[in-house]
Amino acid sequence: MKKIKVKKGTILQRKGDINTKVYYVEKGLLRSYTIDEKGKEHIYMFGPESWLVTDNCDSKDPCQLFIDAIENTTINVASKKEVLKQDPDLNPILRRLNKMQNRIVMLMSSSAKERYEHFIKTYPNITQRVPLKMIASYLGITPEALSRVRNELSKKK
Amino acid sequence: MKKIKVKKGTILQRKGDINTKVYYVEKGLLRSYTIDEKGKEHIYMFGPESWLVTDNCDSKDPCQLFIDAIENTTINVASKKEVLKQDPDLNPILRRLNKMQNRIVMLMSSSAKERYEHFIKTYPNITQRVPLKMIASYLGITPEALSRVRNELSKKK
DNA sequence: ATCATTTCTTGATGTAAATCAAGGCATAGG
DNA sequence: CCTATGCCTTGATTTACATCAAGAAATGAT
Known part of the structure; x- marks a missing residue:
């Protein structure tokens, strides 16, 4: 878990990245989004102060979302393993989060x-x-x- | 955690109920859904074999979803506390699940x-x-x- | 301040899907 | 067996929103 500061416009994660992180927003504003085949952006969520922004995918799979900073932002970066404490009982919940994420993206686009x-x-x-x-x-x-x-x-x- | 069998058509949970449960489907098929102001149903999820069906709300809040059986179904019923093991670190995840659930319902209806x-x-x-x-x-x-x-x-x- | 870029608004037109309506198939119950 | 009820399809019409286009306002860079 380390603290970093990023400038407005910084891209923290691109679709297809693996071993993606969890971002806790201390100050500022992040956004996560997809880009469809037509090049259109679909914002999945905004991450203002105190929010957790991440792609709900397994850390070994390629992710689906882009994440960037809409404002100059101070964030704490953690690995998914850290956050989940290796608790295997959480896996069903994560799979569900992943399904829900897919569905939201689907409904929007x-x-x-x-x-x-x-x-x-x-x-x-x-x-x-x-x-x-x-x-x-x-x-x-x-x-x-x-x-x-x-x-x-x-x-x- | 107790096992029960319900017939096709049985309503397990109504919108507004409190202290709602978690249903693990052993055999059969459940569905969870909302009913909007116009009386229209919006299915939030299907729960076939091995799925967990629940309303992602705090157990002390009134729930938003109806849950019923589409087929004769065998389920294991657990309280949310049992499932979550009182782990306070899970609360952010639950809040997120709840937000996502709301968003899905919103996008659909x-x-x-x-x-x-x-x-x-x-x-x-x-x-x-x-x-x-x-x-x-x-x-x-x-x-x-x-x-x-x-x-x-x-x-x- | 000036120019460029991005953002927002407004209008005209197009389109996917909703709504309304009716008919044909099933399946279930008497 | 016949009838009722729910389910699916098909057609006609309407509607919400998308797309296309152009201009105004705001923002930023030099």
């Missing part, structure tokens, strides 16, 4: 079709077990819209 | 205006510190749309 495609990849087995209208409700779209998306996808093949 | 209103309530101080286009990016809308929303809100007052 994807079309109905993309969301559905992602859903069937992530939960292939559930698709058969629940009515279509519940999947629509999970995706944040109407049953009609999902029906049309499906229709279109089946034609394509 | 709210209009641009509602999201913005929620944002200024949640981060009143940040509004002054970041350019409008970043707030738009956080809300998942365009800067133009946010500009118009703001315009409208200022007229109303």
Whole structure:
């Protein structure tokens, strides 16, 4: 855990980095965000004073988020291991954080079709077990819209 | 931690309940969801085999989610205290889970205006510190749309 | 102060998805 | 078996928001 000061505009983490850190903001403002295929930024969170900013991924996996400083900022940097104290019981919670992060990014940036495609990849087995209208409700779209998306996808093949 | 079996359709938790539990799904399928002002359901998550389903709120606060069984389901019920082992270091993580849960529900069910209103309530101080286009990016809308929303809100007052 | 860059606003137009509505299939219950 | 209820699809219309475009205001650099 070491304290550093960074100037406005400094990039602390890029998408794809591994062994990413946890940043505790003492003063200033960080932001984490993704950049989609069209080059558009989607801010995942702001990190003002006293906030913890990090990518909720395993420290050995490539991360998904960029993190940079919106203001001159004083932060404490820690490794994920330090923060988590090697407690294996925390892993389910981390996996969940990671899933939630993905979902937020998805909801902010994807079309109905993309969301559905992602859903069937992530939960292939559930698709058969629940009515279509519940999947629509999970995706944040109407049953009609999902029906049309499906229709279109089946034609394509 | 006790094991119970519930039939398809059983409601395990209603919005507003306090001291809500953690459900570990052994077999079957649960779902958690909200119901908005218009009576529309928004599924927050599905809980198939081996998943943990819970409302990420403090056990003394009224919860936001309904939880029910989509299939006949065998679950292990635990209190939140049991699961968290009274570890105070986990509180920041829980607060974060709660924030993420709120954000997901918000992204699924709210209009641009509602999201913005929620944002200024949640981060009143940040509004002054970041350019409008970043707030738009956080809300998942365009800067133009946010500009118009703001315009409208200022007229109303 | 001047010029350049970025930010915000406003208008016109386009589009994805919502809403409204109706018909066809199932499945379940009598 | 028949009927009722819920589920899915399809079409017509509406709407919220995106996109495109241009100008005004603010911010920063020299």
